[in-house]
Amino acid sequence: MRFTQLFLLAAPALAASDTATATATTEAADCTATATAGFFDLRPDTALAPGDGVKKSARTADYHANGWDYRHNFTMNICGAVVKPVEDVVGVDEEEWRHVGAYYTSDGGDVFSIGSESKLLHTRGRKLVLQYTNGSPCGPSSRRRRSIHDGAMYGDYSDDEDAPAPSAANLDADDDQRRAGAEEEKEKEKDKKEVRRKSATISFLCDHDPADVHATVNFVGTDPDECAYFFDVRSQHACLSAEPHQPGSVGPGGVFALLLSIALVVYFAGGVFYQRTVAHARGWRQLPNHTLWHGIWTAISDFAIIGASSCARLLPGRQGYSRLSRSPTSGWRNREDENRLIDQLDEEWDD
Known part of the structure; x- marks a missing residue:
């Protein structure tokens, strides 16, 4: 019977390890996240372009946030690109315009992206965060303008035979000009590599009001360089819920059935072994x-x-x-x- 007791103690640990392995191998769906206390699913908050296959209850328009003292208003989508396409985005390649997840328009009509779409949610403690990156250029490097080296000198020579030979001072000036040009090229290459781009960090808050069917976006602020923008979104889908059963993973009912089956098999097998060998029972x-x-x-x-x-x-x-x-x-x-x-x-x- 000691063997039976040891097997009964080890069975739950084996089943739990199998469940953990199956859960680890299952990839999380887009715009979802699993936390210690529950599960988040923000897919209903994603705005979709109107068309066939789109539910009537789905949102078909972009989200808007008032910039208040920032002078500009913002347009964005959650876990997707904006529904209304944008063009001529400052500092963004044309093939990336259709991936813009959030942007604002300046007074002059220029469109500035504050991040490309992302469907990867992050849980930081009890906070749910979504981040858009790789927007339009920002920071001091994007506004930097350089002039030609002030110390550069150019000689004005004629082609006649009486042209004076270059002096040592002129040769030194030419060397300084070449060095200045080389340094300027290096600075340009360095600026290209160190270009900072705008990004948006979106924090989600749970909204228990059943009347708010869709999420509401609020602008929080930006950094002094106008590179990082912060928003908070109130949504009923940002509340913790039970994780649905994933194909390929073992659900709670499956775990219970597995443990019960193991316990019954061990009970009957161990009992028959004991009754037959120790008590010499038959039939x-x-x-x-x-x-x-x-x-x-x-x-x-x-x-x-x-x-x-x-x-x-x-x-x-x-x-x-x-x-x-x-x-x-x-x-x-x-x-x-x-x-x-x-x-x-x-x-x-x-x-």
């Missing part, structure tokens, strides 16, 4: 607690017989003595026959 007595199982089987059989008998009494043609003919003559004959039969049975019992 049905090899089952553990066979008297208990025999009593349960007997009770089930009795209830089955009682139910079958009750159902048989309700069937037509099985009324017994309660079924009598409507004819008075036949009724009297039946009663006389019944009385003679009863008297005959009584005589037999007396003998």
